[in-house]
Amino acid sequence: AQSVTQLGSHVSVSEGALVLLRCNYSSSVPPYLFWYVQYPNQGLQLLLKYTTGATLVKGINGFEAEFKKSETSFHLTKPSAHMSDAAEYFCAVTPSGGYNKLIFGAGTRLAVHP
Amino acid sequence: NAGVTQTPKFQVLKTGQSMTLQCAQDMNHNSMYWYRQDPGMGLRLIYYSASEGTTDKGEVPNGYNVSRLNKREFSLRLESAAPSQTSVYFCATLSGSALAYEQFFGPGTRLTVL
Secondary structure, three states: OOEEEEEOOEEEEEOOOOEEEEEEEEOOOOOOEEEEEEOOOOOEEEEEEEOOOOOEEEOHHHOEEEEEHHHOEEEEEEOOOOHHHOEEEEEEEOOOOOOOOOEEOOOEEEEEEO | OOOEEEEOOEEEEOOOOOEEEEEEEOOOOOEEEEEEEOOOOOEEEEEEEOOOOOOEEOOOOOOEEEEEOOOOEEEEEEOOOOHHHOEEEEEEEEEOOOOOOEEEEOOOEEEEEO
């Protein structure tokens, strides 16, 4: 069955440090891949996505992710964390059977401390 | 444009009561979705509707029913609420073209069942 694994339910970094949030998926066909961010008591907002083309994708707020087919990974990075990056981050993929829905990972809560 | 709207924002029910969560979109998207979000479990798909007049079960449909009233509206009904249905519910739409593929989320409904 299709699955999405986010390693680490909680990640804590210092302000200015590298942010790395990990996402691995299982799929028999190249999927579409997404990272969403959720701030407290809000809905989900798209950070970035990969559908076709360049495997390194840039998103909002300085985040980027690289689709590595050989590693079935789509890790999210940001060179320098800001306090405002504290939120929950969700990785999502389209299932093997088609592109009509998304499967979400369990989420990673990012804390940024001074 | 309001995007995706949900009502109510908050609701408290007693076990066995029924209620309908409303979702409306002004994005002219064909596909609409209902998810529930629980701590540590990410978003799980309850039902979705690929187009007006069609609905399909997702990962966790038991205890729920849906109605796709027209292209704009997609409602979720709990016929006899149970404490296990305490959750945050999100409605979403899908822009499905490859270049513009994205799910858009409403602000959520926080439901507590006592």
